[in-house]
Amino acid sequence: MKDNKLKKPMIIIGIIILVVVIIGVIIFAISSKNKTNKTEQTESVEIQKNYEKIANSKEITFTTTLDENNKETIVIKDDQAYKETTRNGVTYKYIVKGNDTYFVDDSNKTYYTYKNNTEISTEIQQKLSKLKEMSSNTGKEKVNGKNYQYEEFEKYQDFLINNKIAVTDLTKAKTRIYYDNDKIVYIKTIAGDEEELLKVDISYGTVKNDYFNIPSEYKDGNM
Numbered sequence: 001m002k003d004n005k006l007k008k009p010m011i012i013i014g015i016i017i018l019v020v021v022i023i024g025v026i027i028f029a030i031s032s033k034n035k036t037n038k039t040e041q042t043e044s045v046e047i048q049k050n051y052e053k054i055a056n057s058k059e060i061t062f063t064t065t066l067d068e069n070n071k072e073t074i075v076i077k078d079d080q081a082y083k084e085t086t087r088n089g090v091t092y093k094y095i096v097k098g099n100d101t102y103f104v105d106d107s108n109k110t111y112y113t114y115k116n117n118t119e120i121s122t123e124i125q126q127k128l129s130k131l132k133e134m135s136s137n138t139g140k141e142k143v144n145g146k147n148y149q150y151e152e153f154e155k156y157q158d159f160l161i162n163n164k165i166a167v168t169d170l171t172k173a174k175t176r177i178y179y180d181n182d183k184i185v186y187i188k189t190i191a192g193d194e195e196e197l198l199k200v201d202i203s204y205g206t207v208k209n210d211y212f213n214i215p216s217e218y219k220d221g222n223m
Contacts, residue, residue, distance in 0.1 A: 028137055044136045044151050051128040059207040062124050064187065064198040066161045074124055075211050082211035084088050087161070096120050102214060110221040113216050127158050135139070141178070141187050141218040143197070148178040150188075159187045165194035 054060060058078055065071040069089040075082040083095035093104040101117040136151040157173040160166055167173050178186035187198045 016051070044134060044153070046130055046149075046151055046182060047128060047131045047136070047177060048183055049182055051132045053204075054128065054202075055125050057204050059205050060124075061201075061203045061207065063196050063201040063204065064159065064161065065201070066196065066198055072161060074120065075207055076121065076124075077207040077209070077212070080212045081118070083120045083123075094120055095214060097212055104214060104218070105221065108221075109215070109218045111218050114219040128171065130158070131156065131175070141176070143178060143188075148180060148185065150176045150178045152176045157189050157191055159198065160189050160191070160196055162196055165189075165191045165196060167191045 060076045063073040071086050072137055073084045083094040085092045095102045095104060096118050099116050099118060100115040101120060103112045131153050134153050136153050138151055140147055140149055153175045155170040155173055156175045157166055159175060172192045174190040176188040184200045187200055189196045
């Protein structure tokens, strides 16, 4: 009888120890998972590098692509710029020369002048400049079968091509910039329950002057 009385407390103590160990393992596993998926906010080192390289380059081509019917290219050469935007298969072209921007309408062989407007020349820099001033979360994610490091910025959605998914409450917006050897390769915008993933292609140097020429037969639509 004495043996049975001794065994019962020992069994209870053993069960309690086992439960405590199991709970400890679960807490450790959850903690480890959270550390893997999310890190503390840090300075945005990679975006800073890319901003500086773009800002200091005299010739650059920057393309973001959602699909063949939705993409955007900005070309910079010295003080000239060219922007080609395709939305739902319709393409719009803009040229910046001097202090003016020209909207080129190929379908009607016409161009329109916007005086004292050079925003396109600094559009990429402006977007990246905002990000480099922000703190970011870092992580790793598989995109199209390959793992990439990313920096995630909260309350930001300026790279969206499909503005229909933009949110008015910026607390629901995030942008992830993915890097391959310090170079931007993808940009994902998370807007509420929607996501947009853009492929990014950046090249430096060798920009042809043809981008900045308006065909001589095109008429001035402002006249």
